[in-house]
Amino acid sequence: MALEEQLVDKLIEKGYHISFAESCTGGLCCGNLVNVTNASKVLDMSFVTYANEAKIKLLGVKADTILSNGVVSEEVAYEMALGVANAADSEIGVGVTGVAGPGGGTEKKPIGMVCFGFCVNGNVKTFTQQFGEIGRNQVRKSSVEFVFQKLLELI
DSSP: OOHHHHHHHHHHHHTOOEEEEESTTTTHHHHHHTTSTTGGGTBSOOEEOOSHHHHHHHHOOOHHHHHHHOSSSHHHHHHHHHHHHHHHTOSEEEEEEEOOSSSOOOSSSOTTEEEEEEEETTEEEEEEEEOOSSOHHHHHHHHHHHHHHHHHHHO
């Protein structure tokens, strides 16, 4: 069974709803989840917040958090996950922000670096993965796989 199928089953079993706040993945997490039958039982809404202004306006990410840490940071991923869970009134909120490439990387935040926030019933955990320069679409796919694997561990 695919990861997204396992996740939908587990969410249904627990009576949980999930929402995503996606930047570099551009809706791919949500898109993969809705490939699964019964996804409508666990998903009400999600956001693609590519621009900083969207993260601030729709998710409640603080402008100071972005200024202090950069948009690609665990601090921003944390606020994205908590913000989307609150906006969607869901038990699970996921925030994803990163540098998919091919440009945009720096020494501190290289291409392939992605930060994740996972809000489970109000408790937020963050992670950073370095996928490397494996290509824009592969960074996005690897990010989605990480999200589903990590959610299966956390809930």
